[in-house]
Amino acid sequence: MASASNPSLTPDQFIGSNLRVAIKDGRVVTGILTVIDPFGNLLLSNVIEESEDIISPPGIHKRDIGLVSVPRETIVTVSVDTNTHRRLFSKK
Amino acid sequence: MISLDQNGDPREPHAHIDITNELFSSLSYISDNKVIKAEMFNLLEGTRALEMLNPNLDTGLITLSDEEIAFDSGRPQSIDSVIAVQNRLLHLLPSWLNNSSLPLTVLSCRYVQTLLENYAFFRDGSLSQRCSLVDRRLQGSQWQHHDTVISTDSLEYQLVHKVLKSFIIGLAKFVGITLDIAMNVLYEEEDITTRTAGLDFLGEISTVAVLDELNHTIEWILASDIESGADVLISQLKLVLRLNQLNSVFSLSVPLFEESQKGITPSFDFLSDGTELVDKLSSIEYNQSCPGGAFSRFIQLDRENKTIPVEVYEIAPVEAWKSIRSLFQSVQGFVVNSHKICNYNQLINFLRYDISTSAVDMNIIARGIFQLYVIRDDRTILGCPNITVSNYSIDNIENVVGKNTDLLYLDDSSLSSVKPELKHQLKDRLQQMLQDLESCVYHNVTVHASNVCRQQQLMSKSLVLWDTLQVSWESFEVECFQLCKIGNELPSGDLGMAVSSYVYFTKLQAMIDLALNGVNLELYKDFEIYLIYWYVAYLIQLIVEHLTGRxxxxxxxxxxxxxxxxxxxxxxxxxxxxxxxxxxxxxxxxxxxxxxxxxxxxxxxxxxxxxxxxxxxxxxxxxxxxxxxxxxxxxxxxxxxxxxxxxxxxxxxxxxxxxxxxxxxxxxxxxxxxxxxxxxxxxxxxxxxxxxxxxxxxxxxxxxxxxxxxxxxxxxxxxxxxxxxxxxxxxxxxxxxxxxxxxxxxxxxxxxxxxxxxxxxxxxxxxxxxxxxxxxxxxxxxxxxxxxxxxxxxxxx
Incomplete structure (x- = not known):
């Protein structure tokens, strides 16, 4: 796996991948990476937001919120499913 | 708040691998501050993206009170509370049509949301079973009320699970009908906004079933021993019933131009009754407020939502009643008047003066209903079986240039002296020309009930259509006259060119209307107003010459x-x-x-x-x-x-x-x-x-x-x-x-x-x-x- 000092993938290779982004308030948004800028701000399309169900916690509540911009400072982690990971990193 | 992104989370069956470092370290490849984007994506579209954790753009940050979160739509309510909820919903319906959306108006009601969610969840069963007001998500949650034992026989329980439920079924069905009309003939975000938060407004339920449901509930109220307020409840239910009856005008067949039918106006009691119900309900003073939490921004946070957080929108009660009254009155106006039409000029003048000029003031739904009322799915005009768009086009021509236009009635006897091969060619070409003319006439009819801005766009498009039509008809008429001596003659014996003359007349009218409509839309700057009037004066001079001349x-x-x-x-x-x-x-x-x-x-x-x-x-x-x-x-x-x-x-x-x-x-x-x-x-x-x-x-x-x-x-x-x-x-x-x-x-x-x-x-x-x-x-x-x-x-x- 690549390290920060030795990146193996270019940003355009991540474009079109379905990313699962955890944000600071505990919500997770999953969507297709459509735009990324040099500061790490993401634009995801077809986003599904997962949050704690306010009516019956700790159940999960999902909803479609469309096109979403995720500022870098709000991001905790970014992950992908195993298939996407294999597709991305097997190209090396 | 818990984190939902823990590896090994049992709720997440698919394993996810963290790529945070790989993603962000790849940014070092970006030079010149370039933005990396998907090939097909237009960055302009990015301006409508919602930004996470921005309170102005992120609906996930909407804060709700415990009362709003825990609102239990299944709890029994007093008669005054039910009346208040129904009254507010009747205000929110026209609020939606006043440049707002359903989630900010009708769907801000938790009762409506719960009922429609249950309708989508329970795929089988009767209408009543599918449209329950019991919120399944509250069952077993920390918000579930355990303080009282609820008797399903109590009046308060029945008022919610019978009366309010029927009312909402009726209202939701009417919203569904409106959405259908909007999909067909109205313009998204110009006339109406059709965002539904992913909810289906009873699309599978027939209007008849909804009317039955409402009638049964009204009968139940009449048979019950409710002492005060029953009259208001019934009026509210009847008003929703009348709204659902509006689409029955599509099945009316207007006996156009039939002398025997002259003066016979069918009964449209439900339209006048609708107006009377509005007058009655608007005169009542509603003292009781709605149950706390019944109306909120809950749906914006809870359901599919691709827009920013906005407050619940409600127009003033006076405006709301005025809007519903105007809906019934507009529909009644054009339905009754359309039954008085005795000739083509009346039909044309009815469209031009009664509909086109009042489109700006007409209720949006009434405008939509009118478009579907005037040209039916089977292409008949006003449902009259004898008048289709085709013969309407021909009569339109003869309404300007008079009856007996030879070219429009080409048959074997009029072509008896023509060679068989040429005869077929002429007939085929005429057929094609009439079809083109029919689409132009159809286009003109659709202009009348559009919103004023669309009228301008459609008229602008029609100029090109009529201009093209004029060129083709002119050459066709000249050829027919030269080759077969077919075509009406002027008193001098020259060719009259009847159809082309009609087309030219209609085109000039459209050119004038387009210019003058721009004045109404305030398209022109002060220094352009002379130019427009000068040009219109020139066009009018031409049309007068054409009318009094050829x-x-x-x-x-x-x-x-x-x-x-x-x-x-x-x-x-x-x-x-x-x-x-x-x-x-x-x-x-x-x-x-x-x-x-x-x-x-x-x-x-x-x-x-x-x-x-x-x-x-x-x-x-x-x-x-x-x-x-x-x-x-x-x-x-x-x-x-x-x-x-x-x-x-x-x-x-x-x-x-x-x-x-x-x-x-x-x-x-x-x-x-x-x-x-x-x-x-x-x-x-x-x-x-x-x-x-x-x-x-x-x-x-x-x-x-x-x-x-x-x-x-x-x-x-x-x-x-x-x-x-x-x-x-x-x-x-x-x-x-x-x-x-x-x-x-x-x-x-x-x-x-x-x-x-x-x-x-x-x-x-x-x-x-x-x-x-x-x-x-x-x-x-x-x-x-x-x-x-x-x-x-x-x-x-």
Whole structure:
């Protein structure tokens, strides 16, 4: 796996991948990476937001919120499913 | 708050691998601060993205009170609370149509959301079972109420689970019907916003089932021993029932032009009952408020939502009732009036004056209903089985150029002398030409009930369609006449070109309407107003020449054929079956066709021509007034504004673009426009004050002439049978209102001219004091949408 000092993938290779982004308030948004800028701000399309169900916690509540911009400072982690990971990193 | 992104989370069956470092370290490859994007993605679209953790853009950050979160739509409520909820929903329905969306209005009601979610969840069962008001998510949650034992037999329980539920079913179904209408004929975000938060508004439930549900509930209330408030509940339920009955107008078949049906107006009690119910409900004072938490922004946080957080939107009760009342009244107005239509002119004038001019004030749903009401799925007009778009097109032509247009009735007898091969070619080509004409006529009909901005766009498109049609019909008519001697002749024996003449007439009308409608939409800058009126005056001059020239001659030619040519033809035949046949035909011409031709000719001469001449006189007066204003430098129509970055010539071509592609009549040149200012000789006049005063006399004469003509027309509309028979007989006649408004505008102009004379008089010693520094031009809305008031005011600097 690549390290920060030795990146193996270019940003355009991540474009079109379905990313699962955890944000600071505990919500997770999953969507297709459509735009990324040099500061790490993401634009995801077809986003599904997962949050704690306010009516019956700790159940999960999902909803479609469309096109979403995720500022870098709000991001905790970014992950992908195993298939996407294999597709991305097997190209090396 | 818990984190949902823990690896090994049992709720997440698919393993996810963290790539945070890989993703962000890849950014080091970006040079020149470039943005990396998907190939097909347009960055402009990114401007509508919602930003996470931005309180202004992120609906996930909406804060709700515990009361709002825990609202239990299944809990029994008092009768006053149920009335209050239903009352608020009746206000939220028109609020939605007032440039808002469902999640901010009707769907802000937790009862509606719960019912529609249950409807989507329970796929089987009766309507009542599927549309439960019990919130499944509250069951077993920390918010579930355990304080009281709920009796399902109690009145309060029944009021929610029977009355309120039926009311919401009815309301939701009506929203569903409205959404269907919107999908067909209305424009998203112009007329209506159709966002539904992913909820289905009872699409699988028939209107009949909904009406049954409402009727059963009304019967239940009547049989119950509710002491006070039952009357209000029933009125609210009945109002929703009447709303759902609105789409029954689509099944009405209007017996157009049938003498036997004249005066018989079918009963539309449900429409007048709807209005009465609104009047009744709007007069009640509602003291009780809705249960806490019943209306909130909950749905914006909870359901599919691609927009930003917004407060719940509700218009004032007075406005809400006015909107619902207007819906019933508009539908009743056009349904009743459409049943009075006796001839084609009435139908055309009904669309032009009753519908097109009032589209701006008409309730949005009423406009949608009208479009589906006037042209049905089977392409009949107003559901009349004998009148389809096809024969409507032909009658439209003959309504202008008179009956007996040879080319429209090509059959084997009229083509008997033509070679078989050519006969087929002609017939096929005619078929194609009629189809093209039909689509243009269809296009024109769809314009009437569109919103005013779309009307402008559709009219602009129609110019090109009619222009193309004119070219093809002209060549077809000439060919038919040259090859087969088919086509109506003028009294002189020349070819009449009846269909092309109709097409040209319609095109000119569309060109005029497009220009004047732009005045109503305030598309033109002050310095362009002269240009538009000058151009319209030119177009009206052309249409009057066409109407009094060729079209009049075509009708005269047809009359002459019946009165002279055809009888001569009969005389040439010896007695026998052929002669007898022609005699019968002559009888038909005399009794049926001739009166119609005379009627069309008289209507064209007395009404159409005079109304256009009256308008032209008014426009001439305005143009002279504006030329004086321009010449004195108050507003420069030749050079445009001083701060302009481009030339007036460029602005001329830009403004006239919609008309520039028309072949005939060609667009006047910029030089002709500039020369129009020289016509009055004001530029070279040695004494501008005196010249202006003499031109003021011209203006006054023109205004007087125009007013007299309009007043005479108004008399004819009321008193002259030849004219008033061409308009739907209605106490609130829109055509009368239309012309009365123009007369009021003429009076306003006369006042402005008088005011301007005072300005001239006060500056007669130094006319140069009348300039853009001391005076300004102001254009303000007036009585008629085509003629705003043009006033000259002193500036205060």
């Amino acid at each position: 079209i009049d001659l075509i009708i005269e030619g047809k009359i002459a054929y019946i009165e002279k040519t055809h009888p001569k033809k009969i005389k040439k035949f010896k007695a026998g079956p052929k002669k007898q046949q022609l005699k019968e035909l002559q009888l038909y011409y005399q009794n049926k066709i001739l009166p119609q031709l005379v009627q069309t000719r008289d209507y064209n001469r007395i009404f159409l021509t005079n109304s256009l001449v009256a308008m032209n006189n008014f426009l001439d007066a305005i143009c002279v007034f504006l030329m004086i204003i321009s010449n004195l430098g108050i507003c420069d129509f030749r050079d445009g504004p001083k701060s302009s970055l481009t030339s007036m010539e460029d602005m001329f071509h830009f403004r006239m673009k919609p008309w520039s592609s028309i072949g005939v009549p060609s667009l006047p040149t910029y030089a002709q426009y500039i020369n129009s200012f020289k016509a009055l000789g004001l530029d070279e006049a040695p004494d501008k004050f005196q010249s202006a005063l003499s031109l003021i006399k011209v203006i006054k004469n023109k205004l007087h002439l125009s007013k007299s003509l309009y007043q005479s027309l108004l008399k004819d509309i009321v008193n002259d049978d030849r004219i008033n028979s061409q308009f739907v007989q209605d106490d609130n006649s829109k055509v009368v209102y239309w012309y009365e408004s123009i007369v009021k505008c003429i009076d306003s102009y006369s006042e402005e001219v008088e005011k301007f004379v005072e300005i001239l008089e006060s500056n007669k010693n130094d006319i140069s004091q009348i300039n853009s520094h001391n005076y300004k031009l102001k254009i303000i809305k007036s009585h008629h949408r085509y003629f705003p008031r043009v006033t000259v005011e002193k500036t205060f600097t």
